[in-house]
Amino acid sequence: MDNSKIKRYTVTAALPYTNGPVHIGHLAGVYIPADIYARYLRSNKRDVKFVCGSDENGVPITLKAKREGITPQEVVDKYHKIIGDSFKEFGVSFDIYHRTSSSTHHQTAADFFETLYDKGVFTEEITEQYYDEQAKQFLADRYITGTCPNCGNENAYGDQCENCGSTLNATDLINPKSTLSGNKPILKETKNWFLPLDKYEGQLREYIESHKEWRPNVYGQCQSWLNAGLHPRAMTRDLDWGIRVPVRGADGKVLYVWFDAPIGYISATKELCNYAKLDVWNPKAEEYYINNYESDKCGWEEYWKDESTKLVHFIGKDNIVFHCIIFPAMLMAHGGYILADNVPANEFLNLEGQKISTSKNWAVWLNEYLREFEGKQDVLRYVLTATAPETKDNDFTWKDFQARNNNELVAVLGNFVNRVVVLTHKYFNGVVPTLMELKTEDQAVVDELASFPAKISASIENYRFREALSEVMNVARLGNKYLAETEPWKLIKTDEDRVRTILNISLQICANLQILVEPFMPFTADKLMKILNNGKQAWAEAGSSHLIKRGHSINEGELLFEKIEDAEIDFQIEKLNQSKASNATPAAAIPAKENINFDDFSAMDIRVATIVSAEKVEKTKKLLKLTVDTGIDQRTVVSGIAEHYKPEDIIGKQVSIIVNLAPREIKGILSQGMILMAENSEGKLTFVAPTEQFEAGSVIR
Template structure:
């Protein structure tokens, strides 16, 4: 595959509430680090995101807050978007699935599948609320769990025992909308025959060289039995209308239209930059586009199996080249729980901590191959001992010494000593070493690699003791500070994907002009 361009996406968060740092660790920070690195390499890359604004998650929040679904979606879209901006998540476009462009793209996608016979209809029973005159979504049903006897189980999952629930099997079901006892009624919907594409999916997953073992294992686990068809439409009054006669009151299932949001967001981006056809370069060039989906592991099925099958069945769109799904981030040893408010909300964390502190700490604990844990004491320790006392200390000592004794100008260098040469060679290797790790989505190791250089540089500064050389050997002192400035420059460029604000400050402390993010990655080795 000859890669011409990268299309990087982060999972669309539901706009029914703010996001927490577990979400950030799963899909957003790793994607941003990767994209910032690609930009520094000079790659053609577009970073796409947005909010998922349809479905019962939105309607239920609207019902509880006394708002319309659109008001809820708008409220939380703005909170989520502002949090990403403050954290430095550098989307090229951050869209909304409630926008007309998304409706158009999703309906076009459906029309193509429908017109080519890629969908089928099926009639099933569903619970219906006679008082409000609506079919009930799974989470709009309450009743007694048939596993553990919990009387407030929802129709999709029992919060007490954690088991998935079939709403028709709930004991003494009732509507969460009215409290009425629901009726069983038949309803007809369109389905995508995922099983028809199982042979292709086997081949597709089998050819994914370099995917994380956790993702490959998850996908291959689905092939033990035939994949079932998935409903594309549902009965709901908040969603994208099914564009067929006689389908009033039916909308697309959110699992179907949400990933299509990547396409519509890219189209919106192309319009914004004044090149309305540019999106096709990314979505129609199967050989030239590398499509990478950053997600949490709970989205793996939809991004590694279902959406690729949909795009392949459609025929016009690229399929994912890689899906580096992260595991879960826990909080002080327990799972995040929005219902129990056991979470660190991004917008609140940003009021307490600088964005780069959060970015750095999260990078060091990203759940890349197993669940990891956010600990407040660990955050303070790592930020202070690694980011501040290691990287920050070296830059501060170097910049202060140069400003005080060399008029804030790069000192001239004489002949290199073995110690000088060793540190400069380590710095010259850093961009390539970091690049290999970032391209393998090993962000934690990359952060350690970065800090290893600043740690070695601190040791070099201490061993050379420029405060003594200034009096005893001024020429040697200048050489030492020249080496330190060169290493600081390397660190600034290489740190920019991880801690962009701190990297820019380092750049400015060195008296260098422009933006560090605009420097080519190769310049870090010069």
């Protein structure tokens, strides 16, 4: 897009699922590059809205809720706050961090669907989808796992293989199984609404081929999809969590998460602009977080429908198809919306040579990092940018993290600024000295300094953030080299005027660093601003050798960075080793009890039973009163499972019960039997039950 025609920017960052905290893979892939870009635009006085929010719909949320024994709403509330607080503390400068459970988003997504429905865009199709007979529900993509047909990964999901990155349909999986029951699902007919992507194939090809400047991984993946031929894709799902499909005959169905999630960018912009118009903000403090907010009375449509707006999506490579094929097709079908000018998708970041895995706790979690490395946000921002997987998968190691901090941030950037500030206070009482006669070597430094902003700008505007950061560090290297070659500490006794010039130029380099470093390391920029006592300056002023005036007083210095010791790194490596050990070695089993004879075992009458009703026992935390059908009779059993199961969730479940255990009174209730449970090393309980439906009363031998 021609920069001269751009009036404003809409910058989006992929909505994180609120089923767990954010880790370094998310930061390196999406949020740090997006923040660098948005901060750079603001420094250039550009009109930009940087939007994001929690993705609170979809199967990952319901899976997490089932694992933790809580409701989906409790899951999203918990992780929305953890993620939002972490982003804010880490300095990610969203104008708004929204959530897709908001009324604004529900209405926006529903209206969008209705518009397409009323235009006749969707096709209604009855298809066979996987159904779990034991759980009695259709299975969304993430409720199904199996073997990937492309790479053989046995733990691929019904929509994607996280090992090879292939996008899948659930029916593509080999040996599929339900994550709810572990059973093999059956195919059962259901009705859903499909977006006919094939009808937009020509428009999509024209759109994508007009952006050959996109990163090769993005452009190549889009071409691969187009060349394989697009097919209609269901935009609704048989689920009980999400945004209800707003048309008749859609009971029990919600919008497909990848239909509603990108609309979250639009609803977030609406929310931001609506409150800007009112000159008020944050009516519900728990709903969203905001940084750098200015009430500019914006109109949301300007940022989504005006052709002079540049739209940029920052995503990971696993989201390319959704942002470059499906979302554009939705916008084309709706009409009136602009399409993304660029979709800079990063590759994956590995950790210590292995793929990051949230389920195996093989990750560096942002909320834990902020607690364990207090005040070192910029160290992680620097390392993840310097090693960003922009063109290929890359690896984060704790030893490299330590080395980059100690050898680059401390020894290069921090060392240069500290030397200049200390020498200025030592020789001139902290007052910026007058620039005297320039020598050839001085002019060379001034000229080189002036060249950096344009180089860094070009790299940022072409989404080459590693390259841009390297050039910023070269400014500090220029300063160190200049000091080392001019040696003002030796000249002070014989040529004070020469030292005045050297330190003036060195302070100009520091002032330039304050501007140039801000998009990458905002906390460091704030420290520099405090030390130089020079106020915040715009990008347009960078490159000048007159940013800080003679006679201006600077403050006492403080260390920009501190050395990270081996003990801190060893602690982090040991945490990962513990995760590796717990994944490789089963938890220690409880020792076996003393042997019994066969007659003792034969005396127990264990049957399959079905739970008919369940309720909590008053004034207790652990007890549930169950009515069970044993096939012989219906009886009452008191079971200590209330902390693991909600009464309404277990009605109809089959269990194993000892039916000939002598009755006993528990909290005034006569309990006639014992439900058999398995308990793992973490104290979690699960029913011992048949793996397929059995008649109540079936004997367990």
